[in-house]
Amino acid sequence: MGFASKELLINVLFVLLPLFFVQMFYLVKYTHQSKRLKNWMVAIFPVISLVLCMLFPAPLMDGFVMDFRRIPLVLGVLYGGPWFGLLLLALILVIRFFQGGDGFVITSIMYPLFTVILIYLSKSYHMMSVKKRLLVVGLVLPASEAALLFIITQLCPIKIPGMIQLQLILLNMTAVFVAMVIWEIIRQNFELMQKVAKAEKLEVVSHLAASMSHEVRNPLTVTKGFMQLLYEDLPKDKQKDYLDLAIRELDRSVEIINDYLMFARPSVEKMEKIDMRLETQNSLNIMTPHANMHGITIVSVIPPAPIYVMGKTSQFEQCLVNMIKNAIEAMPDGGEIQVTIQSDRSTVSLMIEDSGEGMTIEQINRLGEPYFTTKSKGTGLGMMVSYSIIQGMNGEITVKSVKGKGSCFTITLPVYYERENS
Known part of the structure; x- marks a missing residue:
């Protein structure tokens, strides 16, 4: 041109x-x-x-x-x-x-x-x-x-x-x-x-609904187990203990529903002082009957002195129940779960170790992703919620696993001291 x-x-x-x-x-x-x-x-x-x-x-x-x-x-x-x-x-x-x-x-x-x-x-x-x-x-x-x-x-x-x-x-x-x-x-x-x-908005709603269903099912399953045990000829005090635990689990399912309603309508979450030793023991008390039904023994090594962290009691207990339940489901042929708490001056570590099927490196790297699970049944949302809870407490979850030998999940959290706020 x-x-x-x-x-x-x-x-x-x-x-x-x-x-x-x-x-x-x-x-x-x-x-x-x-x-x-x-x-x-x-x-x-x-x-x-x-x-x-x-x-x-x-x-x-x-x-x-x-x-x-x-x-x-x-x-x-x-x-x-x-x-x-x-x-x-x-x-x-x-x-x-x-x-x-x-x-x-x-x-x-x-x-x-x-x-x-x-x-x-x-x-x-x-x-x-x-x-x-x-x-x-x-x-x-x-x-x-x-x-x-x-x-x-x-x-x-x-x-x-x-x-x-x-x-x-x-x-x-x-x-x-x-x-x-x-x-x-x-x-x-x-x-x-x-x-x-x-x-993406619809997917978030779908994840929220599926996750809530998954998390509510855990305490209902435990409650069902306690109710089934009441069919047996048990002493009155044992029956009362089982009923108390069943009611407590139903209360926890209500708390979970409330928690997810708060996720849907975000608000400032107030952190509280948690005795990690006491809450770990409470979670073990909840899950021990469920473990026994699957031929699994839970062994715990918990120090006698209180160890405090900051978080929300119901959410932390929900996280531990999720992880112990996963450990139980990883051992279909029975076995042993070891729960150990170790602390130094600045951090506390809670280790949940099983002798189950174990995971590959690829599976470990995908833990906490929505809908990823190593089980034939399940959504993976329980682990996603657990990771979210620990991150909200300024902690982290690390995993060591060998395929065919078992896995060890370690929750590390900062220790809370009263004098930090004085």
Whole structure:
């Protein structure tokens, strides 16, 4: 192309560059959920594109200049609606009036007519497929360009060679095709982003419901076990102990439901001082009958002196019950679970060691992920909740395991001292 190629390519840049700013606008709006960014602000970009195209046209011949103002007008009417199209038309007429020259008369005739055609097409434009949209614009824009060139050559004392006219039409077609493809990609990307965000919200709700069902089942299973034991001929005091433990487990299931309601409606969680030694023993008392039913012995090594950590008692107990239950289920043929508490001045470690099936490195790395489980039945949500609880207590869970020999889960938490708050 031998005529004013530099200036026309700059006009193409004026058309395309604002589209990338539109993408950045939507990316910031939806990624950061910014309420300050309003949808109407997108209209600024085609306005800027149109103004720049008209202020920096490409000189063609004998004082005749050319620009790509029709492309922002096309996109503005078809994607922004009739009222936005009329705004762009008014802007074109105002700028062209102040630029002066005979071209204003041609502009004031051609562009209102062109805008009316675009407004008519916009009524059914959004119901068309992308291919039909490209086809419609690919026919309308070259036709308008050809009509404009014909009128100019008829009314003005200027002769534009046919080859240059063809090049102008092809360049307009190429620029509008590229602009429309970019716009469609941007639009589809952000529609997809909204769908993904909606799907993620539904997935969170699904995880929450499944996790709550899983966690409530644990205390109900233990309660069922105690109730079954009451069928046996037991001393009155033993029956009372079992009933007390069953009621306590039902209370714990209510607490779990309340906890998940709080997850659904987040609030500031108050931390409390927990005697780790006492809560570990309570969890063992709950799980020992369940372990005995599966031919499993629980051996504990717990120091006599209190060891305090910060957390929430019900959640910490829920975590321990989950992990001990997993250890029981890892030994279908029976065995032994060893629970040990060790502490130094700054941290305390609780180790739950089983002689079960063990895990591979890949399985260990995926522990705590939603719906990952090493069992044939289960969701993996119990372990996910356990990891979440310990992280909320500023602790961590580490795992050592050998396939076929067993696993050792170590919960490490910072020790709480009264004098830290004095």
